[in-house]
Amino acid sequence: MIIKIQQLIEDIHAGNTGSPNEIAIKLGVSERMVFKYIDIIRTEFKAPVKYNRISKTYFFETSGNLDLRWQKKIK
16 A cells, blocks of 8 residues: 555656546556545645646645655765
């Protein structure tokens, strides 16, 4: 699940998520699960995710960064 959420976050940053149905197909999950992932991103990570009905894509309302990958500290 975390990998799929990370992919969704990357797609949101890139501005090319597509509709919830297109996301579901891309991630190999149900549309209902896509809405759950979006809710997790909004509530657990406090990310300002919005949906543009005209361009049919999710986007972050304000600039920021949300990354779930481990990053090794350089000494």
